[in-house]
Amino acid sequence: MTKHFFGDTAVLLGRSLRHIMRSLDTIITTTIMPIAFMLLFVFVFGGAINSGSDSYVNYLLPGILIITIASGISYTAFRLFLDMKSGIFERFQSMPISRSSVLWAHVLTSLVAILVSLVVVVAVALLMGFRSGAGVLAWLAVAGILILFTLALTWIAVIPGLSAKSADGAIAFSYPLIFLPFISSAFVPTETMPVPVRVFAEYQPVTSIVNAIRDLFTQQPVDTDIWIALAWCVGILIVACTFAMVTYRRRIS
Amino acid sequence: MTANQTHRPAIHVRGLEKSYKKLEVLRGVDFDVARGSIFALLGSNGAGKATVVKILSTLLKADAGTASVNGFGVATHAADVRDSISLTGQFAAVDEILSGRENLVLIAHLRHLKDPGTIADDLLERFALTDAAARKVSTYSGGMRRRLDIAMSLIGNPQIIFLDEPTTGLDPQARIEVWQAVKEFAEHGTTVLLTTQDLDEAEQLADRVAILHQGRIIVNGTLTELKQLLPPAKVEYVEKQPTLEDVFFAIVGDDGKDGDARATAAASVRSSKEQR
Numbered sequence: 453m454t455k456h457f458f459g460d461t462a463v464l465l466g467r468s469l470r471h472i473m474r475s476l477d478t479i480i481t482t483t484i485m486p487i488a489f490m491l492l493f494v495f496v497f498g499g500a501i502n503s504g505s506d507s508y509v510n511y512l513l514p515g516i517l518i519i520t521i522a523s524g525i526s527y528t529a530f531r532l533f534l535d536m537k538s539g540i541f542e543r544f545q546s547m548p549i550s551r552s553s554v555l556w557a558h559v560l561t562s563l564v565a566i567l568v569s570l571v572v573v574v575a576v577a578l579l580m581g582f583r584s585g586a587g588v589l590a591w592l593a594v595a596g597i598l599i600l601f602t603l604a605l606t607w608i609a610v611i612p613g614l615s616a617k618s619a620d621g622a623i624a625f626s627y628p629l630i631f632l633p634f635i636s637s638a639f640v641p642t643e644t645m646p647v648p649v650r651v652f653a654e655y656q657p658v659t660s661i662v663n664a665i666r667d668l669f670t671q672q673p674v675d676t677d678i679w680i681a682l683a684w685c686v687g688i689l690i691v692a693c694t695f696a697m698v699t700y701r702r703r704i705s
Numbered sequence: 706m707t708a709n710q711t712h713r714p715a716i717h718v719r720g721l722e723k724s725y726k727k728l729e730v731l732r733g734v735d736f737d738v739a740r741g742s743i744f745a746l747l748g749s750n751g752a753g754k755a756t757v758v759k760i761l762s763t764l765l766k767a768d769a770g771t772a773s774v775n776g777f778g779v780a781t782h783a784a785d786v787r788d789s790i791s792l793t794g795q796f797a798a799v800d801e802i803l804s805g806r807e808n809l810v811l812i813a814h815l816r817h818l819k820d821p822g823t824i825a826d827d828l829l830e831r832f833a834l835t836d837a838a839a840r841k842v843s844t845y846s847g848g849m850r851r852r853l854d855i856a857m858s859l860i861g862n863p864q865i866i867f868l869d870e871p872t873t874g875l876d877p878q879a880r881i882e883v884w885q886a887v888k889e890f891a892e893h894g895t896t897v898l899l900t901t902q903d904l905d906e907a908e909q910l911a912d913r914v915a916i917l918h919q920g921r922i923i924v925n926g927t928l929t930e931l932k933q934l935l936p937p938a939k940v941e942y943v944e945k946q947p948t949l950e951d952v953f954f955a956i957v958g959d960d961g962k963d964g965d966a967r968a969t970a971a972a973s974v975r976s977s978k979e980q981r
Contacts, residue, residue, distance in 0.1 A: 456817060463814045471802045539798035543857075546762040546792040548784065549815050704764065 457550040464544070464557030465564075468531065472565055478527050482569045485630070486520040487576050493639060494580055501640055505670075509582045513574070514665035515638020518658055519630055520573050521566055521602050525609040526626035528562035532613030533622035536703075545704055555610065555700060562606040563599065570598060584669040594668050597678075600685040601661060605629065607692035614699045638662045657684035713776050715740045715865050715896040716761065720770035723756055730756050732920035733770070738913075743887070743897040745911035747904065752917045754900035755795060758869045761898070762792045775864055791858035795869045798854065799842050805829065805853050806838040809860065816861040828856040832886065848879025855886050865896045872906060877950040878957060884909050 472478060490512060493501075498508035505511040535541040535558075544554045574582075586594070609626070616622035633639070635649060636658040642650050653659055660680040667674045716738035723731040730753040738744040748754050759765035761774055763783040772779045775789035800808050806825050813821030829835045832852045842850060851871065858866055868887065872880040887910055891897050901907055907914045908928060915925040924931060947955075 459817070460815060463811065467800065467803070467811055470807070474802055538801070539794040540800055542759075542764055542794060543792060543798040544815070545764055546787060546790065547812075547815055548788040 455550075457553055457556075460549045460553035461556045461560070464553055465560050468557055468561035469564060471531070472561065479565060479569055479572070482524045482527060482565070483520065483572045483576075485523050486516045486573050489519060490516045490573070490577065490580065504641060507581060507583070509577060509580050510584070510669065511666070512639065513577050513582055514662040514669070515633045515636065515658070516573060516577070517570055517598060517665070518601070518633045518638065518662060520569050521598065521605055522626055522629040522632070524566035524569050524602075525562060525605045525629070526623040527565065528558065528606050528609040529613040529616070529622040529625065530619060531561070532558050532610060533616050533619055536614060551704065555696075558613070559603070559606050559610065562609065563602055566602045566606075567599070585671055586669050587671075590668040590671065593674075593678075594665050597661060597665060597681060597685065600682070600689065604685050604688035604692060607689060607696050610696040611692070611699050614696070614703050632656065633658050633662070636662060657681070657688065660684060713773075714738055715742075716744070716772075716774055716898060718757070718761070718770070718772045721757065721760065721767050721772055722769040723753070723760065723765070723767050729920055731767075731770075734917070734920070734922055736915050736922055736925055738896060738898055740896055741891075741894045742912040743891050743899060743910050745907035745914045746898065746900045746917055747902070747907050747914055748900070748917035749902060753920055754917055755869055757917070758792070758867050758898070758900060761786075762790055762867055763787055764792075789863060790865045790867060791861075791863035792867045793854050793858045793869060793871060795873065799850055799857065801843040802841065804839050804841055805834050805845070805849075808842060808853060808857060812857045812860045818861060824860060828859065832856045846879070847875050848882055851875060851879065851883055852886060855883065859890060863895070865898070866890070868897060868899045870900055870902065872901070872903070877953050880906075 490509070493512055494509045498512075501508060503511040535554075541554060545551055608629075612622050612625045636642070636653050636656060638658060642653045642659065645653055660677045661684065664674055664678040664681040666672075667677065714737040716736075718734055718736050721731050721734040722729075734753075734757060736744075736746075746754050746757060756765065760767050761772055761779060763779055763786050766780065774786045777785040777789065779786050800811065803811065806829060809825035809828055810821045813824045818824060826835075826838075829838045832855070834849060834853060834856070837845065837849060842853065845853065855868075855871070858868075871887070872883050875883065884906070887897065887899070891910075897910075899907070899910060911928070913925070913927055914931055915922045917923075924934065926934075
């Protein structure tokens with residue numbers, strides 16, 4: 453069975469990507485909110501925010517990329533939920549295919565769709581004046597962190613996708629994730645926050661991820677932040693993947 | 706296929722039990738389905754028909770009892786079972802966003818067959834879907850969707866097909882189209898396990914009928930045997946109103962399995978509604 457894993461995953465990935473190509477609105481809605489936040493913060497609030505950076509859009513972009521990922525994974529859960537509900541998931545599971553391919557195809561689709569959204573958001577940021585002198589290696593490091601974070605959140609999204617009773621339930625989990633960057637160093641430096649909020653902000657994953665990406669963009673030496681960021685991503689990935697697999701086993705037995 | 710397999714029944718179920726938390730759905734189900742026959746599992750809503758099908762198609766694990774499909778235990782040789790079967794679900798599990806042809810090609814790819822395009826085209830022709838091949842399935846009528854669903858189940862020539870309430874929610878003509886399709890592939894030696902709530906459907910299709918009631922098989926036999934159990938027929942004179950089916954065929958004609966003719970009829974009904 454597993455000898456067909458790659459072939460079956462590729463076929464099912466092709467199917468999901470075709471879905472996305474035929475409803476590009478999912479990519480558009482994924483990117484609209486982060487872009488709106490970026491416009492709002494750069495052109496409305498930005499002038500009044502002292503970020504300690506010359507260009508606020510440069511300061512802001514890493515946090516906006518995190519919001520893009522968080523809003524993208526709600527569609528991951530939604531697509532999986534639709535497959536569960538329509539019965540096509542059961543049809544695939546009753547066929548002589550590599551069964552885990554069904555799940556992996558959804559995970560890879562999520563990754564591709566979110567990477568496209570990230571490219572769109574970065575392109576808009578460039579139009580708004582975002583500039584970075586980062587070299588190829590730094591850009592690759594940024595891409596690596598974003599891919600890892602996307603995979604971690606995607607596996608979180610698999611859990612409601614498999615177990616939700618309604619479409620609303622399947623996507624509601626992503627809302628708190630979208631707002632997590634607001635209580636971090638993504639929009640303003642944490643120094644001005646009251647102590648309890650500041651403690652939360654400094655010890656939640658978004659701050660270290662945002663700081664690491666920001667350092668890479670501004671060609672600062674990356675300090676311990678990047679290791680904390682990677683530890684968070686890998687940690688979330690392992691925990692979410694484990695719970696997703698438990699949920700999955702429960703659904704197919 | 707080994708000689709051993711050919712002599713054993715296609716489906717063999719003994720003492721099957723399944724509960725969802727405290728709700729006992731199956732309480733010791735026994736039946737056999739002979740190779741090449743159509744077996745109808747008849748029962749009301751919630752009798753546990755779908756649960757039996759899910760266990761036999763390896764989607765659900767039984768709490769107790771044994772079941773084998775094509776000679777393979779569903780619990781021990783799930784992969785071999787999946788290699789022998791095809792499942793057509795209660796809610797036609799077709800991909801709404803893909804076209805009819807893409808759906809067929811997808812399944813042919815997943816069954817690792819050569820030349821998925823030709824397989825798809827042949828089935829589209831056989832199920833009178835060629836004209837609608839390139840259209841998104843979401844634009845299909847209920848009957849066309851179910852025909853596509855059944856066509857998808859036939860890819861790879863599975864030896865055993867599970868048809869879980871294949872005509873639920875279909876209009877009379879679409880129902881007859883599905884029946885014709887089932888009869889046709891059953892003639893080629895495919896074993897069919899059919900679940901239905903409809904005695905008429907069982908009568909039309911099945912060689913053997915079992916009635917599932919409150920988690921057990923209460924009757925299992927051929928139609929003739931079953932009819933002997935019923936009270937003798939009485940002759941009564943009742944004024945017969947035309948049924949919806951009669952009205953339908955009077956207007957549409959009963960010759961076609963042409964999906965487009967029905968689509969046109971449906972469209973004209975729709976547009977006359979809109980005009981109102």
